[in-house]
Amino acid sequence: MKILVIRRDNIGDLVCTTPLISALRRHWPDARIEALVNSYNAPVLAGNPDLDAVHAYRKAKHREAGASKVAIWMETLGLIIRLRKTRFDLIVVATPGPQPGAVKFARWIGARTILAHSAADSDGGHESERVMRLLHPLGIDKTPGPLTLHADPALARAVTLPPAPIPDAPVIGLHISARKPSQRWPVERFADLAHALHRRDGSRFLLFWSPGDEDHPQHPGDDRKAERLLESCIDLPFIACRTHRLEELIAGLSRCDRVICSDGGAMHVAAGLGKPIVCFFGNSGPERWHPWGVPYEVLQPASLDVVDISVDDAMAACRRLEQRLTSDQTRR
The missing domain is CATH 3.40.50.2000 (Glycogen Phosphorylase B;)
Structure with missing residues (x-):
């Protein structure tokens, strides 16, 4: 066959x-x-x-x-x-x-x-x-199983993790790029969220984005946005992961404990790697596109524009996700 x-x-x-x-x-x-x-x-x-x-x-x-x-x-x-x-x-x-x-x-x-x-x-x-x-x-009529994705071991080992301020401090992946304008959460809120998470449990961060200049005619990127976020988080255990190739993004996300991002390719990559996710949805449909096969929390405002998601909303979603993870571990 x-x-x-x-x-x-x-x-x-x-x-x-x-x-x-x-x-x-x-x-x-x-x-x-x-x-x-x-x-x-x-x-x-x-x-x-x-x-x-x-x-x-x-x-x-x-x-x-x-x-x-x-x-x-x-x-x-x-x-x-x-x-x-x-x-x-x-x-x-x-x-x-x-x-x-x-x-x-x-x-x-x-x-x-x-x-x-x-x-x-x-x-x-x-x-x-x-x-x-x-x-x-x-004759194949079953619920889909989990997504399948594998990081290149050598590329994954090459990803530098931020130092842990306390034992077992989680590594949070922040992916700040999105193709649709309605899916782009303001960079200032990513900075405020990172500070709030770090104050709470010592979280450390890997930053991901679409590389390139925002004015590029074919492949606009978020280099300037990433630079602003790095400057705002200079006091945190915070490392930028520039990923020019999809293989590098897969490897970087594989080193994270949880991921915070908007609906898009990176979100599905994270789900394929088995990562719990807090995800922002603008004018796309969570029923069709939510992370498959992993614990997740969706935030979608009535306006269908993620700019209306507050830092408090995101923090509450992070807490709910962590409670689910703790509950799952207890049941196991």
Whole structure:
């Protein structure tokens, strides 16, 4: 049995697809299972034990400065030709809703059976649940398991942790970037929250953000915002983790005990690493996009803009999360 899973979109979407890959592996333990993704999200699948191979193509919008679109299209054509020679038995287009572009990929590659969502069968529930419905015709009808993500051990060891002011002081990951303006919590509140957490239990912090200048036309970043937060937290055990590559972000988040961030790719990466999360939601839907398979607290104001979440709100969410963790440990 030869199976190809196609997921060509964002980082969080691919993380939420890993339970589907695990379900295929449990159902067909001896199958050859491969994945086709893009160069942007491919590190999500590095070290995934349920996959025999990962193939990545470059989207034209992700090309480096000066790179030719034609050259990228030729690379993709070569990949399709190589995959076509595999003669897959099953291709799963693992994206909820109609995906004509991904279905074209599947048809060009060819397989005895191609599974893809229609508009009607992808509504409702979490993204991982929506994706898993694709497998119902195969007799795989189970609640999705946990997300699967693995940090590179060498990169993780290279992450420097802030000194612990007291024994067992927790390491809190703060990710301050978000693609949508309504998801961007003010940097001054991150600073106030960090000080409040440190006063309470000696928390220490790793800072993450999207690197680059905010005026970059293709990939705007939050370097200036990170600098302001570092200046505001100079009196705290606080280390900045500049992550130019997704692999570095995965490694850095793997060293955290808990994570505070907005809805987005980093949140799903943290969930894939098993981290408890306090997450800010603006105008995105928690029902579909909340952290899957880990303890979490969602904060979403009625305005659907995270600027209306106060530091007190965030502190209360941190306390609730810690109470849940303590309760879970007691039950175990």
